[in-house]
Amino acid sequence: MILNKFDPWNSKLCTCPFKLSLNPYTGCSHNCVYCYASSYIKNFFNPRPKRNLIEKLKREAKKLNGQIISISNSSDPYQHLEEKLKLTRKCLEILKNYNCKIQIITKSNLVLRDIDILKEMNAMVSITITTINNEIAKKLEPNAPKPNERIDAVKELIENKIPVSVRIDPIIPFLNDEQEDLIKELAKIGVKHITSSTYKVREDNWKRFEQAFPEIAEKLKELYFEKGEKISNYYYLPKDLRLKIMLKMKKLTNKYNISFACCREGFKINDNTCDGSWLLNSFNFFQSKNVKNLFQYINT
Numbered sequence: 392m393i394l395n396k397f398d399p400w401n402s403k404l405c406t407c408p409f410k411l412s413l414n415p416y417t418g419c420s421h422n423c424v425y426c427y428a429s430s431y432i433k434n435f436f437n438p439r440p441k442r443n444l445i446e447k448l449k450r451e452a453k454k455l456n457g458q459i460i461s462i463s464n465s466s467d468p469y470q471h472l473e474e475k476l477k478l479t480r481k482c483l484e485i486l487k488n489y490n491c492k493i494q495i496i497t498k499s500n501l502v503l504r505d506i507d508i509l510k511e512m513n514a515m516v517s518i519t520i521t522t523i524n525n526e527i528a529k530k531l532e533p534n535a536p537k538p539n540e541r542i543d544a545v546k547e548l549i550e551n552k553i554p555v556s557v558r559i560d561p562i563i564p565f566l567n568d569e570q571e572d573l574i575k576e577l578a579k580i581g582v583k584h585i586t587s588s589t590y591k592v593r594e595d596n597w598k599r600f601e602q603a604f605p606e607i608a609e610k611l612k613e614l615y616f617e618k619g620e621k622i623s624n625y626y627y628l629p630k631d632l633r634l635k636i637m638l639k640m641k642k643l644t645n646k647y648n649i650s651f652a653c654c655r656e657g658f659k660i661n662d663n664t665c666d667g668s669w670l671l672n673s674f675n676f677f678q679s680k681n682v683k684n685l686f687q688y689i690n691t
């Protein structure tokens with residue numbers, strides 16, 4: 392199967408609505424230090440296309456009936472391979488013909504290439520921006536586009552009336568826990584929803600983190616491994632600290648009239664669906680080309 396249930400483990404911490412997940416690629420070239428997917432997918436940083444992706448999707452798409460399809464959750468659909476292979480675009484071209492809603496999750500401004508097709512669908516884009524500091528971003532997400540390129544992408548999508556939510560995720564104490572400048576910038580360009588969560592430690596992402604940010608890792612050790620809690624093989628920060636960080640993010644986003652949600656933290660503080668999918672409801676039905684054609688037909 393190429394369309395799979397999102398969160399097949401039914402985690403109690405996941406508050407997402409029911410949706411399907413589609414990954415055009417296995418693995419990812421952005422090489423994020425904190426990446427969670429690298430702990431359960433082999434050769435993760437040697438990305439490759441999913442085998443028989445297009446044939447499988449053509450077959451499975453026929454059964455769709457209004458579901459949300461999240462593209463993608465364990466790799467970036469607009470990573471470097473996509474520039475030449477265009478598999479994500481080919482998937483969108485297929486899905487356009489079926490009854491479904493699209494949620495794109497990316498760190499890349501390459502998504503702008505597909506604005507034409509996204510405008511024809513009930514689609515939203517979730518762009519992750521962890522910091523506006525170029526130096527930190529370069530160490531944290533070495534091969535992903537720069538923060539200002541991502542902010543420009545958010546702006547251009549909104550100008551094209553494609554709903555956008557931003558993930559400021561993960562928040563790592565002592566590294567990127569001061570986010571007011573970014574939130575203010577996002578409010579200025581019309582962002583309506585921000586999702587955030589704290590960094591969860593796995594063995595392999597911690598090794599990368601210690602290497603990239605040794606001084607901060609030293610400060611975090613006690614918080615994660617002595618005072619924190621372990622939930623499903625992830626080390627979490629202490630609960631009261633996580634709540635404090637999330638409430639601070641909520642206060643800031645709300646100050647700028649942006650809806651807030653946290654992800655997999657276990658706190659009931661969300662203003663809207665955690666993944667920003669509520670924005671799909673604000674889809675302007677009358678913008679759709681098929682509907683415009685129908686009206687033209689009725690009027691002639």
Ligand code: SF4
Nearest residue numbers: 419421422423426466
């Ligand atoms: S973009 Fe996402 S999937 Fe890719 S390396 Fe970064 S965290 Fe992992």
